[in-house]
Every structure is written in structure tokens, then in C-alpha cells.
Amino acid sequence: MNKVRTRIAPSPTGDPHVGTAYIALFNRCFAHQHGGEFVLRIEDTDQQRSTDKSEQDILSSLKWLGLSWDEGPGCEGDAGPYRQSERSEIYSNHIQQLLDNGSAFRCFCTSERLDELRKQQMQDKAQPGYDGHCLKLSQQQCESKYAAAQSHVIRMKIPDSGECEFTDMLRGKVSIAWSQVDMQVLIKSDGMPTYHFANVVDDHLMEISHVIRGEEWINSTPKHILLYQYFGWQAPEFCHMPLLRNPDKSKLSKRKNPTSIGYYEAMGYLPEALLNYLGMMGWTMPSGEEKFFLSEMEANFDISRVSLGGPIFDIEKLDWLNGKYIREELTDAEFTKRFAAWAFAPEKVAQIVPLLKQRVERFSDVASLGSFFIDGSLEISETSFAHKAIDSSQAAKILQFTLWKLEALEELGRDAVEEELQALAAKFELKIKDFLFPLFVALSGKAVSTSVIESIVILGIDITRARIRQAILVLGGISKKQAKALEKEFRNF
RNA sequence: GUCCCCUUCGUCUAGUGGCCUAGGACACCGGGUUUUCAUCCCGGCAACAGGGGUUCGAAACCCCUAGGGGACGCCA
Secondary structure (H helix, E strand, O other): OOOOEEEEOOOOOOOOEHHHHHHHHHHHHHHHHOOOEEEEOEOOOOOOOOOHHHHHHHHHHHHHHOOOOOEEOOEOOOOOOOEHHHOHHHHHHHHHHHHHOOOEEEEOOOHHHHHHHHHHHHHOOOOOOOOOHHHHOOHHHHHHHHHOOOOOEEEEOOOOOOEEEEEEOOOEEEEEEHHHOOOOEEEOOOOOEOHHHHHHHHHHHOOOOEEEEEHHHHHHHHHHHHHHHHHOOOOOEEEEEOOOEOOOOOEOOOOOOOOEHHHHHHOOOOHHHHHHHHHOOOOOOOOOOOOOOHHHHHHOOOHHHOOOOOOEOOHHHHHHHHHHHHHHHOOHHHHHHHHHHHHOOHHHHHHHHHHHHOOOOOHHHHHHHHHHHOOOOOOOOHHHHOOOOOOHHHHHHHHHHHHHHHHHOOOOOHHHHHHHHHHHHHHHOOOHHHHHHHHHHHHHOOOOOOOHHHHHHHHHHHHHHHHHHHHHHHOOOOOHHHHHHHHHHHHOO
């Protein structure tokens, strides 16, 4: 029996997501329970969206949670490099094999043609997918286009009949007809591999024995299995975990819930409590005990105890559990130390002090002026937003537009934030002073406070988002219909 | 629209054919402890989606229906 090796393969294209931590947790537990290894690989093949900052944030969030990896960036093993952008040569060698043995082909279709095709298929209520146009190209045609350096992708061939049957560790046999599977692009026109290709090649080369991933991958598993066959490799075991959900049961998303691990850190949750909470999403200790540490989960782990209904991420229960950890696990001395490290992190204090210093007359003024920097949620009501020039719906709109602008920013820098806010105020045809008013209330709970721009930067996007959301809710919320209209207006702003 | 997956209290779940008048936890409601509040303790509320089978026996196995979710990108 080969060694058990599992992996988590995050894509550094955004905030570190609790779903990533969730899947990482189960992979780590499974590997360690079997005396195996847990690998971390960065899937940064999307050159447009991948950023170094996101990668750093993801790595540090996983570390914060205690989800360290046995092999990966910063912990090199024999199977590196662990960043897909550094493995280009490997992919080009491997795609050549598929081209040579006829299981992949070059496709010169333009994206315009493909869009048109998809539109037509949708209209005909057919399964959308590539129609095999370039498969009909003669070898000569293909070569001349290639020689002319015409932009193209490489796709995999798919059997035209029958079905793919595979065994999921939790669900048993799953079968999907090949007619449902698209001729997946393997290499993009920029030369980078797609997820599907890089993932299979890397999992094989890194000797991953069990692929434990989210349920959203079930439908593409046939493509992956077929790729293993094309290469003549043995496929790993597959296990699809249920997806974490919003309270409305849709897939957990930041539009509806705080999903960033950074948010939970900024809100003062204990990493061990958050991790414990994730461990009880779809899983229970054989003993039924609800409070357990990572080491206990690993020692008692049994993948067959995973239940398949998608669990709703319920902050109330997390709050209870976190409180339990604080009460039962922290001595007064530890509490002091950890609270101080959280609230008075030197880099944070260094940013806050200059703002407070110029406004206080006594140290005793500091707490009331600066408390919003460490508060969780603020006590505000609709009357907090009463203003001579701005009514509730206008305030909600200002808040929503500001949030969208801030979210689009790659980095929340002081100057960038100021620029965005100034521009928005001008578009609203409001004096900056009036425009900023709802933001002051939403972020600090008061109409008068330290610079809102600096405050946004210090609070960070996660807390800023949560407060703006809460404020909009307090102001009566935005209905789905309104949101649609606002989004349209925002785009044309 | 097509395909795939899923379905036990409001929520997280236990349950692998008899131990189930379905257990625990969160939330909620009551009571006790506490100078208040919280903690803590005690109690209460509350679910097998529906319909057919299989079986001596079904929450568990099979089928159908319904509901929910996901996938259908040169994103992962």
C-alpha cells in the first residue's frame, strides 16, 4: 500500500476563505490519521487574478489556524516546486505527450465563435460545450495555423459515448455520461495550464493518493480520470466533501457572509475555536464530544463519519464555542497575553496612536475615542444616520457604492482609498464632508471621529465590509430588486 | 434547460434494520445560583420531506415524487 498523501491547493485570487481552511483541515486529518503527509500547493495559473499578497494572506491564515503543512512553500520536499507558476516546463512536457498520443488537440477557435456557439446551444436548450470544430482540421491545416503562430488552446478529447463511473469515498458509485463532459481546455492561449490539467499532472507527480476536495468538483472528476488514463497513470481515490453554506443554503459566499479567515481573526476569535468549529461541520467525534483540538481530531479521525448534507455556517454556535474556549482554556495570564497581542498589535497601535494623540486631552479620553478600532459590532440605529442633507436611502447607497469601490481595490492603501472616496463624492455631487458622514457613523458608530480614510485602512477590508453591511441593514437594508438597480447604476457611474 | 449530488428539531448533528414513545449541542423559553448581567446548574419547546415497496420489524435498504444545492468558462 502506497503512502497516504493529501493536499490542499488554494488559488491565490482573493481573501483566504474559510472553505479553504475547511478542506485543508479534513485533508490534514486524513493524512495524519494514516501516518501520511499533507501537502500545500499554490494553484496560481490564472495570471490575471493571482497575486502575491493573496498567496501570503492564505499561507499566514492557514498558519494562524495551526493548519501547517508537511510539504509545500517554505517547507520544500522532493516534489517541488509547489507553486504552479514555477512548473511551466513540467506542463509543456506533459502536454506534448498527450498531443503525441492523440488524446489532445490544438483548437484555434476564437472566443467570439465560442460565445456565439454557447449562446446558440443555450437557445436550443442543448448542453453547452465545444462542438469539435478544430478536431475536423486536417493535419496540414493545423500545422499551417500553428506555423503562422495563430493564437490557440489545447483541448482534451472526450469519448463520444458511454459514461464514466468512479467511486467516491463517501458517496459510492457515481456515473456521469461522457456526453455531459466538455472537451476541456488544457492549455490556455497564454501557454498556462488550466486547473484541470495542472491539477492532475501535479497530483500524480506529487504522489497524492487521496484527493479530498469540495463537492463542486464532482462533475469534472471524469475529465480528471480520463487524463490519468491518457497518461497511463493510476488515479487517486476521490472524496467530495459537502459545501459550507450561507443561512439561505446557497454555497458560502462573501456577499452574504463573512468568509475571510482574516475577518474571524480581526473579530477576536481564537484560532483553535474556529478550527474546532470547522471540524464539526459535517463531522463528529466518535465520542460525541463537541469541543476538540486539532490533535484530538487527527487522532480520532474517520472520514466515513462525514455527513453529506451541506452544513450552514452558523456564527451563533461559533460564538458559543469561542466563549467556551476563552472560559475553559485560557488562564488569566494567557488571556491577558493573547488579548494584548490581538488588541495592541504593535503595527496596529502605531497606526492608531497618531490619530488619537491629536484629539485627546487626557489618557482617559482614549478609550471612548478609539474603542471602535477593537469593537466587534457597533451600536447604531437608523437615527444615528440622521443628517440634514442625506436621507436613509441616500446613505445606504453611499455605503453600498463605497463598499463596492473598496472591494475592487487590490490593496487598501490610504491614498487609493482617499482617491476613490473623493471621486465617489464628486459623482454623488456632494460635499466630501456630507458624503463621508454615513461612513463615519457606519465605521466608528459616531458622527465625529478620527479620519474615516485612515480608519478604513486600519480596520481592514473585512471589518469595514462587516460594518458597512450592518449599517445598510440598520438603514432598512437593500432589497434584491434595489440591489440589481444599484449595481446597474454603479457600473455606469 | 441538461446532468450530478444531497434531504433527521430553526441550526450543527447522533443514528450503519429491533436498544428510537429518535439522543446530544447551539438558539429560544422557564426555574435555580449570582448585589445586576454573564457564567454555571436544572427543566421545557422542537425533526426522520411525501408516497410506494422490501421485511416479522424501517429514520436506516430499494423505487418514485418533491424540495434544496452544485456543475455546465482560455476561473479555480
